[in-house]
Amino acid sequence: MKTSLIIIPIIVAVVVIIGISATSFNESEVTEIEDIINKELGTNDEFTIEIDEKLDEIENKVEESKDTETSYDATREREWLTSGPFQIDRSEYALGENIFVRMNNLEPTEKGQIAFLRPLNDTHRSVYLTIPFDGSKSSFNQYFTPDLSxxxxxxxxxxxxxxxxxxxxxxxYENIxxxxxxxxxxxxxxxxxESVC
Structure with a gap:
């Protein structure tokens, strides 16, 4: 019993000495590493100013684009047009915008393809893309972006x-x-x- 009373203070003293030594060593090491990083990256103020300038540039481009005829409101909400277990997220898309397709709760026996038809003229269409589906996988999501080719x-x-x-x-199912x-x-x-052909 007396030995355990003597050992406990000794262990506490050793732990305190190790902690003090490690703390003083780590502080000088951390300061040295911070100095090296600051030299490599420049000061934080320079970095913050650069980020602020880029954000301002992006905001200006967005504001300018709102004034042009070709601008598009990217903040509008999704509509989710539905036909059976199939959905697309909007009724209108801009050039370069993703068309999201959702399929939920397909029956195990349902197999086929979703054919996306683009207009050729007022009366004819052409297949742009097909997405196969199989009820063995009852739900999945996919997207594509109409583009020039x-x-x-x-x-x-x-x-x-x-x-x-x-x-x-x-x-x-009805067409969408x-x-x-x-x-x-x-x-x-x-x-x-711009025209690619």
């Missing part, structure tokens, strides 16, 4: 803009119609939609 003969905005149709092949406008989703991407 020299290989597919989609040369200009006129080949994308207009009324699209999502057709659910292999089912009796939506529009791809000629407005650009992100400011500064006008060159992305």
């Amino acid at each position: 020299k290989i597919q003969g989609i040369c200009s905005i006129d080949d994308i803009a207009g009324e699209w149709v999502a057709v659910f092949r292999g089912t009796d 119609k939506f529009t791809v406008s000629d407005k650009i989703f992100l400011p500064g991407e006008e060159s992305r939609f």
